Amino acid sequence: MSTTYQTTDPTPSTEPSSSEPSATEAEETAALAARYLDILNSSAIAILTSIGHRAGLFETLATLPPASSEQIADAADLNERYVREWLGGMSAAGIVVYDPARQTYHFPRSHAAVLTSAAGPENLAQLMQYIPMLGGVETRVLESLRHGGGLDYSEYPGFQHTMAQESATVNDAVLVDGILPLVPGLPGRLAAGIDVLDVGCGSGHAINLMARAHPNSHFVGYDFSSEGVAAARAEAAAWGLANTRFEVVDVAGIAEQGHFDLVTAFDAIHDQAHPAQVLGNVRSALREDGVFLMVDIKASSNVEDNAALPWGSYLYTISMFHCMSVSLGLGGDGLGTVWGTQLAERMLGEAGFTDVEIVDVPADPFNAYFVARP
Template sequence: MTTTTPSAAPASAPDGRHASPQAPPEEIEAFAGRMFDVLSQASTALMISIGHRTGLFDTLTSLPPSTSTQIAEAAGLQERYVREWLGAMTVARIVTHEHGTDRFSLPDAHAAVLARAAGPDNLSAIMQFIPLLSQVEDAVIHSFRQGGGVPYSAYTRFHELMSELSSASHDAALVEAIVPLEPGLTRRLTDGIRVADIGCGRGHSLNLLASAFPGSAFIGYDFADEAIDAARAEAAEWGLENASFEVRDVTDLTGTGAFDLITAFDAIHDQAHPATVLGQVAAHLAPDGIFLMGDMRASSNLEDNLAIPWSPFLYTVSTMHCMTVSLGLDGAGLGTVWGEQLALRMLADVGLTDVRVEQVEGDFINSYYVARR
């Protein structure tokens, strides 16, 4: 593979038209260097995803400094692939390499961010978005040109990945930190109330609540059959008799009755018709009911998001998934970065005017909206 560095632009176009002023060479060189950094970082993200899915980071944490042969044997993988992956991780300064002994190791500080034992602090799992989203690049480009969007069915492993990410954070924080954002809610759940989860996916969050609060009744709604099947399977495995799941379009909750608590975790901005869904939430809250919504922490104002280091990721996920799946259903295309200001306006529009926006310590991605009528 060959690459070229950018050359200076001509002062005028070949047909004699005036061209844009030429940028200073040092600015061109600096920006070209930045683009190569982007290429390297994106490549590293892909290799980190592979390391996560193959368990190589976990294997490295369990071994002393080891050769590629020893690491491959311990991981049950092919040595030649492991050796090349270790090369990528070494030049990315993620894995250390002892030149004389040809042994590799994962520093403790890196393991605390990349190994599964890190729980919700494990950032290797989120790197899986890079290969997942790249699968639909052609379809998204088609949508750029022709309109419409990409269906959920085009995303292999999407529910699996989202379940992995939400499970890690909710295992650590849902019962102990997120539920207590509303004073008295833990007591009410203990005493027994009706709870619904909108866009429940594989249902792990709802099953966690059902397990922690056996006196309450829980139901999860999602329109994906595969996700609901997984949710029911986990509930059965855990022996939960107070959790049920239903394949349902949540733009219409007719016949479900009133709920004392409705939750929606990272789900509203994906909806084809989010305003309709929020209207249904408001209409189906009991008089003293609570809507607990977790969604991306961002501003509705583009200029404010310049200060968020991971905002390029948020806009990319929006373009490649959240916005396009909504547009694919002739929806609003709200997008991942709908932001706090728009979220508050949309909640107020459906009568949920008593809203607090909360954060959970250690969760730098999400904001939590605690809303009442």
């Protein structure tokens, strides 16, 4: 025989259980689920856009009238079956317009203005390349997340080429006539002839552009990537430039003393293992009347400020998967997105730059331009 003891009121409660979500919570859950489905789809579109850019499909489509997948594949010299699947994804995304009656695909001119070379610095297709590229190091980043440490530049095949491609579209459009004039009197000094150093020069395209425009000045590029320096030298030779020199150098160890009238750094300082040390070296390399032109990430050092950026989450992702990780891999500070305009300005001051101006360049919404003088 068993006895049941009742210790609670058996009357059913009309109040919702604490374990049951409220109506507001249920709405928020549904909204987040819908958002993540949209994110999943958008991520797929980003990968399709990346491969379309790399395969030249957007450039090909921009030259064609409405065409079949066979015609598009032939024009692009690509495999038709893969082109057809890609076109299906782009049609589902609304990037390419499909006519089911004629079984043709059309790429509107308004879309080409965003996704082809006609867009110039505003070509968003080339930016999509970073999504699959960063995904390629996810397992390595996961290891670092668990155990600390970082990654090496060698683990990012093609990254430097993609960055060079991205920066080249900006520099080709506005470097000589739009960016250099940010420094009052600089174009005239370059025309007369001065000494210029670019730290973290990568493939050297910016230097070569400046050297071609100002043959009386002398330009030196430092980068620790032998691949980048080789590309810089090759381009300089192809252009017949006699006023450039490129060296494989770790800019954290340069010991130049007052040798240059202008030092430039194009999106390179925040990636350094020890940015403060590099900025101190830049100050030492400048002559007393010299100027430092630094192009670097346009973001805030404060998390709450970056939430307002349309690409805020992207900045943190590329920092975690590249900028921060490679710095930590070099035994560095790993500043990543912590490096924002506030910290950059403070570190410039600590390096000995007492006059710092921050300027926006409309053609380059992702970067801030710092004009700094001793």
